[in-house]
Amino acid sequence: MSEPLLVLDNVTKNYGAIEALKGISFSIGKGEVVALLGDNGAGKSTLVKIIAGGLEPTSGRMLFEGKEFLARSPAEAKAAGIETVYQDLSLCTNVDVVANFFMGREITRKVLGIPVLDERAMEAVVEKALASAGTRIPSLRTNVEHLSGGQRQAIELNRFVHWGGKLVLLDEPFAALGVEQTRRGLDMIRQVASQGIGVVIITHIMQQAFQVADRIVVIRQGVVAGDVARNKTSPDAVINMITGETLAGAGPAG
């Protein structure tokens, strides 16, 4: 395995008496794509939120680039180089595409010492980013509320590709995408990984996991039930890990 980027060491999370995560340990290498699989309620989203700074773990520790790491807010995680695409989209529909793309990271120039938004520079960047990803949006100045679900998701995906950072977390990023857009999204992930960025992708679709991931990590009832290289396993074996038993007549996965 390549040099570890993020190491999780026995991370737990309790909600009162409920143990959502009972001790998760695994690692992500630089340029590695890890698919995080598991049934509903297995704790995948909780885990992503802990890495992304949305939740604090109850116990356990994380190492990011070899150093002790704990993000107390999304801003801290972002500053460390962790980008997240959430299941429910994180777009402000009341502003335009450019404003969303640069949310919290606006390009400014100083006028009399006051930071002023440099709209032209930002628009140029967005135009380039979307064009290179093959995403077509009629006008970058339309408010996002007027765009389709697929277009919105495309903006989110292009956003993380553009900002990159060191580690990208994707929580079911393709839920609203069509076949062609999904294929392009998967390409984007490979492209991002080839730049040495670590990628964690949560998905329910086995086929996607096998298409894109280097390694598959299965979480069941708050523990890691399996951690295998993609080319050493099969969809059926993974399904067994997810459910914890062999289902008779489960049919082909995906």
Add this chain to the structure above:
Amino acid sequence: MNPRTRHALEFVLDNLVWFMLLFVLVVFSIFIPNYFQLGIFANIIEASSVLGVMSIGLALVIIAGHMDLSVESVAALSAMAVGILFCSSGIGLGVQLHPEWLMVPVSLLLAVAVGGLIGACNGYLVVRVKMSAFIITLASYIWVRGLVLVISGGRSAQDLAPAIRWFGIQRLVGLPLTAWIAIACFVVFSLIMAKTPFGRHLVMIGGNETATFRAGIRVNRNLIIAFVLAGAIAGLAGWLLAIRTSGATANLGVGLLFNAFAAVVIGGVSLKGGVGTLPGVYAGVLLLSAINTAINLMGLPANYTQVIHGLLVLAAVLLDAFKQTIRQRLA
């Protein structure tokens, strides 16, 4: 639909309230004798300065997805503070500073600081203690007005120091300086909202607070600043109010809150947050003022004003819904 008509239509929708203002002015000028005079138009602007300044602060907080019901009482408290210190009769202490002009920055600073302090208090309770802005600022609306009554003993202060009064008397291009202050406020805050990251962040927080938090924007800090600004601006409105009335009474500015809400809503700001611009709010303020002036000129009893304002707010909300449907068709 070709792009040009689409752009034209979007332009009209974005600036609808300005077109309404123009329409109303034209109609009044045609049908009401003596309406079409420069003096009348100057008066419309002059009469709207206090309300206008107050509406800016209210609009900021509403655009950020919250609410500030306390602006009216805050303005009254600031006005009373200035009145008590710098008025020479009634309950005024008649404090004199030398040189005289020093009273201007001191009184202004006092008014703004009083407002900003109450704004900070509101902001802290809403953002950190996570209580509903509606309830918190409703409480402030009540206790701050109560405080005005307490410190004034229900009496009034008259005869504001001439150095401060000067702003209400001195005219520049036909308008008193107080009106220019209001206009300057609109220009400055419109620029802040449209051109700076802070303004952009407030709009986005009003649109989707979770998304902005995840994007690493310091939501709490921005919201508290918005509340402090709303309070400070209300303080400035109080300062202007004290100048206009040359003093302060215990019930100064009662009813301004509802006019400010009307102006903000008519100006195209959505109470749900995230939508609206300050130039629109100014047009809303001018529209209300234009209608008031028309009512005065026609000699209608002033009581009609309230009915008309209420209907206007209703019309503005309906219009907003209508605008939304058109926009959806455009997209």
